Amino acid sequence: MKKAAIALTITAVLLTACGPGGMKHSGTMDHSGSMNDSDHGNMDGMTMVADKTQAENIKAKFMLSNDQPQPNQSATITVRIQDKDGNPVNDFDVQHEKLMHMIIVRKDLSYFNHIHPDYKGNGEFTITTQFPTAGEYEIISDIAPTGIGAMSKSEWITVQGTAPAVQPINPDPTLTKEVDGKEVTLSINHLMANMELELNFNIKDAQTKQPITDLQPFLGAVGHVVILNDKGGEYLHVHPAEENSSGPDAKFMATFPHSGVYKIWGQFQQNGKVFTVDFVIEVP
Ligand SMILES: [Cu+2]
Known part of the structure; x- marks a missing residue:
């Protein structure tokens, strides 16, 4: 039920400032060859954002080494990036020094993790991590397939066991x-x-x-x-x-x-x- 909704409803807003972290990987089109201070603040600079249709044509398959992940046990997450015909997408641009950024949050947002999977080639990224408790987690991957642009893909997973009480997400009284x-x-x-x-x-x-x-x-x-x-x-x-x-x-x-x-x-x-x-x- 959730899975169907995810790919379509995630609204990714990627606003990228220019800088070394946003530099393209080798041999790709770049809006500006060299950076200088006057380029800073040019928010539509370095990494272009894929439009909705282009992003929908890229699929991400999320797999876990164990279909029934347990709290505090190592689980390897594999993400396969494919085009709409199921062929691997091979080339990605570096964004903020990485080919993929992965954010993992528990459903109540009380747990947050930001990690960087390794690229194995052939459209496949992997990382081994742990989930601290039972419950539902959203795994979000930021990628920028070369020539297509930045996008986010996500999937929900369930860690086995009795989930702790859901923490209310209340606005902070002071920031x-x-x-x-x-x-x-x-x-x-x-x-x-x-x-x-x-x-x-x-x-x-x-x-x-x-x-x-x-x-x-x-x-x-x-x-x-x-x-x-x-x-x-x-x-x-x-x-x-x-x-x-x-x-x-x-x-x-x-x-x-x-x-x-x-x-x-x-x-x-x-x-x-x-x-x-x-x-x-x-x-x-
Ligand atoms: Cu990151």
Whole structure:
């Protein structure tokens, strides 16, 4: 029931800023051969987004090494990318340093994982991971088949056993969170649906309250932001407005397609360690 809906209803909004992370793989068409600062902020720059029909013509088959995956046991996920005739799609562009980005969330969005499967050739990607609990998970893959453009594919899987109680996805009363010794405040200008907005993550040292200015590039940019709605039907992959910032502000652009509740995960790196901060917001 769910499976049929997934391929058609996922709305992927891929907004890609220019930068080394978005550089094309060898030998592909590129909108701009060389990057310079004046190209930054050109949001339709590097990675073109596949149109709906092109994206629908690319199929992703998700397979698990065990049809009945168990919590906390290794499971290998294989994703086969095929064209509409079932032939493997062989060539992919690098986006943000990777050929495939994989996001795994539990249905209530209380669990989030961002991993990078290995490309085995012949359209096949694999990765071994674990699911922390029983329950339903959505696996989302971002790819950019060469010459077609960026798209997302997803599938639901069920991890065996008794699922823990579903956590309500309630909007956060304040958009300041402390994680790994950092105090992160999210601000969004003029929050409304269907309009491109700037999301600013301001990052301080949680103890000293001093601004953090030594963020390191993560996946070729100041950070990586993923947004999902609470119903699981909308996935926004968001990209930096200022690719090269090292803090304390990390700015991203995104468009929330509808009003409703969305969860936002921001990932940043400092001192060689990635930290993830999440916020739940309600878009009026
Ligand atoms: Cu990734």
